[in-house]
Amino acid sequence: MTPTRRIAPDDPAREDVRALLEEHLRDMHAQSPAESVHALDVSRLKRPDITFWTVREGDTLLACGALRELDPAHGEIKSMRTPHARRRCGAGRAMLEHLIAVARQRGYRRLSLETGSTAAFEPAHRLYASAGFVPCGPFGDYRPDPHSVFMTLAL
Template identity: 75%
Template sequence: MQIEIDDPARPDVFALLDEHLRNMRELSPPESVHALDVSGLKIPAITFWSVRSDGVLLGCGALKELAPDHGEIKSMRTPAAHRRRGAGRAMLNHILAEAKRRGYRRLSLETGSAQAFEAAQQLYRSVGFQPCGPFGDYKPDPHSVFMTLALPGDHAA
């Protein structure tokens, strides 16, 4: 698997992101859908990656800088046809490594609370993410689960 910075407007990535947004809108009310569209993923505070094998798109993920010491995982998605192959874990590990490289003290995320999100929550828990309250601009929402992870490292000023 290769993970590289990518353009969210690339046709196969765009299709995956469109699938992601449609699915999120099926599972949550509009005010509780926090997935970003292509334009939202192209802002300077976000780095977007794809994971591929032999040119085939296996997933994507993004890292948003909330503050110099705090990042947020955005747009983690694997196409339904390519799930259970390790692409999601590979992307998560890549984002964790990048967050540590940037010197972040904390990495957070928002995901859904419905049963359909349990596999994602389990993946995040498996690397140490813990439930937390809303962060950044999020508000309490029964359709959202907020998770955070304190990152190890030398954070001496």
């Protein structure tokens, strides 16, 4: 019997999740200068304005993602990540669709994100664009940065 894929709230401090988030932070620091890395560590993902989920198949971690409430009408996608060994299995898209659905359920009128600007981030840009995200200017506490791409989706 094949395990069922599921998306559920999870603890960012869980061992396998922590390892994935550490991989994420290492990769972000390898691609961008420190002042341009906006990825969150485990403690910051536990803040009350952030909800964190994982995609799992059985016990196997396939992806993670978080939704931060900027204000009652605007959410931000944070910590979207798929382990290198699990890429191209659809888990990232499933997480993105889940985050968009939750944002709509919460009544957000806009969902935004920040990601890197180098070629390494092109697959992420394509994923977000395929879901309807379009380029925008900085939002929230962000400032213009040549190492950042800002995108938004009207809900």
